[in-house]
Amino acid sequence: MQRQSAAWVKSGATVGFVPTMGALHEGHLALIRRARRECRRVVVSIYVNPAQFGPKEDLGRYPRPRARDLALCRGAGADLVFAPGNLYEADHSTWVEETERSQGRDGASRPGHFRGVATVVLKLFNLVLPAKAYFGQKDAQQVDVIARMVRDLNVPVEIVVVPTVRDRDGVALSSRNAYLSVAERHVAVQFAVALQVAVNSARPAATLKKLLARINSLKTDYITQVGDRLCAAVQVGKTRLIDNELVK
């Protein structure tokens, strides 16, 4: 990967990079298409990064529809898909830890998650050598952590944030939506609707809290306003959903 990218960089090509865990959907494709428009070469990585999963999380059952993913990458205009089997030596012992923006929200609910994310993203940057890397606004805290890491460590990559892509019913696209039963999907729609109502209200966080409390078979993990963005995570059955939206 590094040899190929170094050759592209040497030839003067801008390399755009879209890191993913696969099970691609229109949200990922929006990132790839944006990179396609802005860069001469587009690399997509597909790697279910063990370091960002907790011991009781869904690493084992995370969907891995490889052939379909490759077809989607080709259709969206990727030049190269980097899908390593494993990125860690058995005695890997170096970690990237952002200590401010990784606090609270998912950082509180998923200890070690952002250390795993920051570490793999820096490893991938060093392999792919991108000028620009594309991340989804849906994972707002991830964007915050990566942007801070890039600034603090002088990583020569421009971070581009792409708006959240939603299904027609308002639900933010996520690979984890595949876990939802028909009944749970209905709950996910209620979560999305509540978020929209809340950001248009006078007291977004309080409104969302009240609305989510009314939804059966949904457990609120957190509701936090960060700057002008209302962020929330909920548990629907065994599936954890996160979403965020600008307050109006």
Ligand code: AMP
């Ligand atoms: P993942 O495969 O879940 O790690 O996501 C890979 C990238 O796609 C991350 O930058 C995500 O923020 C982004 N992404 C995931 N879902 C969406 C969505 N619905 N809209 C926009 N970007 C997304």
